[in-house]
Each structure stands twice: as structure tokens, then as C-alpha cells.
Amino acid sequence: DIQMAQSPSSLSASVGDRVTITCRASQNIDRWLAWYQQKPGKAPKLLISEASGLQSGVPSRFSGSGSGTEFSLTISSLQPDDSATYYCQQYNVFSTFGQGTKLDI
Amino acid sequence: ELQLLESGGGLVEPGGSLKLSCAASGFTFSHYAMSWVRQVPGKGLEWVSAISGSGGGTYYTDSAKGRFTISRDNSKDTVDLQMNFLRADDTAVYYCAKGTVTAGRGYHYDYWGKGALVTVSS
Numbered sequence: 001d002i003q004m005a006q007s008p009s010s011l012s013a014s015v016g017d018r019v020t021i022t023c024r025a026s027q028n029i030d031r032w033l034a035w036y037q038q039k040p041g042k043a044p045k046l047l048i049s050e051a052s053g054l055q056s057g058v059p060s061r062f063s064g065s066g067s068g069t070e071f072s073l074t075i076s077s078l079q080p081d082d083s084a085t086y087y088c089q090q091y092n093v094f095s096t097f098g099q100g101t102k103l104d105i
Numbered sequence: 106e107l108q109l110l111e112s113g114g115g116l117v118e119p120g121g122s123l124k125l126s127c128a129a130s131g132f133t134f135s136h137y138a139m140s141w142v143r144q145v146p147g148k149g150l151e152w153v154s155a156i157s158g159s160g161g162g163t164y165y166t167d168s169a170k171g172r173f174t175i176s177r178d179n180s181k182d183t184v185d186l187q188m189n190f191l192r193a194d195d196t197a198v199y200y201c202a203k204g205t206v207t208a209g210r211g212y213h214y215d216y217w218g219k220g221a222l223v224t225v226s227s
Contacts, residue, residue, distance in 0.1 A: 001167075032211060034213035034214075036150075038150075042219075043200055043217035043218065043219055043220060044150065044200075044214075044217055045217075046213065046214060046215050049205070049213050049215075055215070087149065087150055089150075089213060090211075091211035091212050091213050092211055093210055093211050094152060094155070094164060094166075094210055094211050095140070095142075095152035095155070095211055095212075095213075096152065097149055097150040097151065097152070098149070099149050100149045100150075
């Protein structure tokens with residue numbers, strides 16, 4: 001099974017800050033990685049697929065990068081609405097999610 | 106508008122059974138693989154099971170093998186998860202999620218339902 005190690009588990013930042021969340025796969029997953037945003041009581045929302053493909057309607061302050069085993073999600077200028085938990089997901093073989101990163105603003 | 110609506114959640118005793126259903130609308134259902142993903146309240150996401158667009162390919166996480174069965178009815182645009190021999194650690198919100206491909210062992214999800222809570226307790 002492919003394991004996903006996501007860090008940090010939580011972070012606190014201010015409006016306008018730039019933050020980066022990282023995800024490490026236990027084996028090579030090429031670019032088969034997605035990022036989701038989840039707010040309390042809601043279903044996850046797809047932000048990025050194939051490591052860096054921004055989904056339609058997602059603000060351009062969100063960006064993804066990486067390949068192989070190391071990936072990152074960057075939010076370039078935090079907004080209050082970005083307060084949420086973020087998950088990475090590998091889908092190279094079935095599906096595995098990272099443990100999540102709770103972002104407080 | 107694309108919608109996924111889960112139903113069938115509830116309270117069940119350990120060792121019991123429950124069937125979740127997901128009704129899809131707003132897209133050509135048979136063209137997309139579907140999955141069930143669960144989340145223990147306050148915890149992370151866990152993929153449970155997946156089914157190809159035709160229904161010919163089904164996949165399960167290890168803890169679900171032999172206990173859960175995923176199926177779909179492309180004439181009714183529904184996907185079900187039959188859960189047997191339920192345990193306390195199956196307690197979670199179960200989400201129905203739409204894949205972005207027709208078949209394959211791995212894919213991401215572009216739409217999710219609101220979830221159905223399954224509580225396994227005596």
C-alpha cells in the first residue's frame with residue numbers, strides 16, 4: 001500500500017501570508033496527486049489534480065507542485081475563507097489520503 | 106446541476122448490516138467510476154471502495170474485503186455499498202464520490218455527496 005505523509009498537521013497564519021503544505025508518498029506516484037479543501041461539516045472540495053492542475057473556479061492563489069514522492073500545496077496570499085483542513089490524495093494505485101493539515105487564519 | 110445524494114445511514118449494532126445508496130444526477134452516470142470514502146468524525150479521509158463505470162471492476166480497502174460489496178445500477182444512476190459484519194471502527198460519515206475516469210484502479214474525485222453517518226454501537 002502507498003502511504004502519504006502530510007505536514008504540518010496544523011498551522012496558524014495571518015491574512016496575506018504565504019503558506020506551504022507538503023505531502024510525501026512512500027513510493028513513486030508520478031504526478032497522480034490531488035489536493036482537497038474541507039470545511040467543518042462539509043464534503044471535501046477538489047482544488048488541484050495531477051499535482052499542479054488547478055480546478056476551474058479555484059482561486060489562482062492556490063498552486064501545487066511536485067512529482068515522484070514529494071509534493072506541495074502553496075497558498076500565496078491567505079484569505080479568511082481559506083481556513084479549512086487540506087488533504088492530499090495519491091491515486092496512482094487505488095487511493096490514499098494524507099492525514100490532513102488544519103489551517104487556522 | 107450535478108448532485109450526489111447518499112441515503113441509508115443510521116445506527117446499527119455490531120455484527121449487523123446496512124446498505125448505503127447514492128443517487129446521482131446531472132451527468133452521464135455510466136461514463137464515470139464511483140467510490141465510497143469514509144471519515145471518522147474529527148479524523149481524516151479513508152478510501153473504502155470503488156467501482157468502474159460499467160460495474161465490471163470493483164475494488165476494496167483491506168478492511169472492507171469480505172464484508173462490504175459495492176454495486177451500481179446504471180439504469181437508475183445509483184451506486185450502493187452493502188456493509189455486513191459491521192464493527193465499531195466502521196463508524197464514520199460515508200461519502201459517495203464521483204471519479205474523473207470510466208475505469209482504472211486510481212482516480213481523483215471531482216464531486217462528493219454530503220455524506221451519510223453510520224454509527225455502529227450496541
